Amino acid sequence: MNPFLDGKRALICFLKKNPHDHKIYKLKLDELKNLVKSLNIIIVDTVVQTRLKPTSNYYLGKGRVMAVKEQIKENKIDLIIFYNRLSSKQRLNLNRFLEVPVLDRNDIIFELFRRGASDKLSLLQIEYAEISRMLPYYKLIVKEKFMSDRAFLGSSGEYGYHNTLKAYTRRLCKIKGEMDDYFQDKLSQIEKRKALNKPSVCISGYYNAGKTTLFNFLTGESKEASSKPFTTLVSKYQTCKLDKDILFIDTIGFVADMDLNVLKSFTLNMLDIMNADLILFTVGLDDDLEAIKFKIQQGFEIYRELRIDFNKILLVFTKTDLLGIEAFKNYKSALTELYPPDKTIFISVLNRFGLPDLMDKIKCNLRTHGNCIEII
Ligand SMILES: Nc1nc2c(ncn2[C@@H]2O[C@H](COP(=O)(O)OP(=O)(O)O)[C@@H](O)[C@H]2O)c(=O)[nH]1
Numbered sequence: 599m600n601p602f603l604d605g606k607r608a609l610i611c612f613l614k615k616n617p618h619d620h621k622i623y624k625l626k627l628d629e630l631k632n633l634v635k636s637l638n639i640i641i642v643d644t645v646v647q648t649r650l651k652p653t654s655n656y657y658l659g660k661g662r663v664m665a666v667k668e669q670i671k672e673n674k675i676d677l678i679i680f681y682n683r684l685s686s687k688q689r690l691n692l693n694r695f696l697e698v699p700v701l702d703r704n705d706i707i708f709e710l711f712r713r714g715a716s717d718k719l720s721l722l723q724i725e726y727a728e729i730s731r732m733l734p735y736y737k738l739i740v741k742e743k744f745m746s747d748r749a750f751l752g753s754s755g756e757y758g759y760h761n762t763l764k765a766y767t768r769r770l771c772k773i774k775g776e777m778d779d780y781f782q783d784k785l786s787q788i789e790k791r792k793a794l795n796k797p798s799v800c801i802s803g804y805y806n807a808g809k810t811t812l813f814n815f816l817t818g819e820s821k822e823a824s825s826k827p828f829t830t831l832v833s834k835y836q837t838c839k840l841d842k843d844i845l846f847i848d849t850i851g852f853v854a855d856m857d858l859n860v861l862k863s864f865t866l867n868m869l870d871i872m873n874a875d876l877i878l879f880t881v882g883l884d885d886d887l888e889a890i891k892f893k894i895q896q897g898f899e900i901y902r903e904l905r906i907d908f909n910k911i912l913l914v915f916t917k918t919d920l921l922g923i924e925a926f927k928n929y930k931s932a933l934t935e936l937y938p939p940d941k942t943i944f945i946s947v948l949n950r951f952g953l954p955d956l957m958d959k960i961k962c963n964l965r966t967h968g969n970c971i972e973i974i
């Protein structure tokens with residue numbers, strides 16, 4: 599829990615840059631709202647402004663920012679959360695003008711990461727990414743603070759400015775050193791696993807798609823599964839209980855429109871995805887069709903940026919039990935058009951539906967695409 603966020607009243611702001619977008623922005627907003635609610639923050643209202651470009655000072659137009667300020671007073675708002683990523687200058691200007699903390703979506707994601715992190719390496723990776731990401735903002739604040747102390751060459755202001763920034767840089771170096779030790783350890787574990795010569799299947803996809811539930815079923819493990827975002831931060835590895843020759847990996851989930859640099863701060867997770875012989879891209883059917891299609895498209899964008907060969911990806915739709923017979927038929931016919939049928943699978947771990955088909959397709963695709971030993 600973070601006393602700074604818990605139970606606070608928030609106003610969500612979204613700048614829509616495409617005036618013709620009438621639905622995608624709603625899906626993006628809904629996803630942000632889910633993340634925010636999972637932090638126990640109360641969403642009081644949402645402000646959406648359509649503008650082709652953000653303003654350099656306040657992101658939103660000045661008139662809209664004034665209206666937000668009014669709303670803060672009227673509705674007793676404690677903090678502002680932007681969907682869009684703010685520059686250091688916009689963040690500082692907004693903080694000062696609105697006189698309440700202003701966060702963006704990456705702040706929310708990092709807070710969720712922090713809450714989910716239970717091991718030293720995850721905490722170090724998060725701190726490293728956080729300081730690197732926020733350094734330009736800290737620089738701006740520190741610069742203004744010390745420049746008001748009339749910083750000229752050799753003055754106490756300039757001295758303080760450089761000292762404070764050096765402290766951040768020193769901290770980054772220290773974390774990097776500590777992370778390297780953990781990395782060596784983890785990399786040697788990866789090497790050992792490779793030496794076993796078992797093909798690896800990485801369960802990837804959105805948070806809450808049912809990745810860990812599927813991993814537990816396939817391996818007989820009992821790792822924590824929950825609807826909370828980012829419950830799994832550290833990859834889990836285990837052989838399949840039905841076929842000891844296949845190694846399954848449960849990895850970190852992603853969100854739509856995710857900043858790839860945020861995801862990349864979990865380097866080892868990314869290595870797991872990139873090195874896997876096969877990837878199960880899991881997508882929950884507990885959404886409407888539009889949202890599911892959007893998630894698929896966004897997921898493939900991430901895999902593209904990670905330079906993953908799409909031939910190695912199977913699209914696994916989970917939670918079929920949540921749909922009635924008619925709805926399932928509709929979903930299935932709409933979704934099977936999107937991807938090759940030999941790479942699309944519908945399952946429910948809850949109802950034990952589609953799991954033999956999943957195993958068959960995994961084995962079949964490993965034979966074709968895995969640089970691995972023969973699978974019977
Ligand atoms: N109805 C239903 N719920 C499921 C199924 N698989 C997972 N869930 C639920 O979906 C939520 C997220 O599951 P989890 O495995 O933690 O998802 P992850 O974030 O992708 O690892 C949990 O509440 C699970 O109980 C399923 O087949 N059917």
Ligand SMILES: [Mg+2]
Nearest residue numbers: 809810829830
């Ligand atoms: Mg999980």
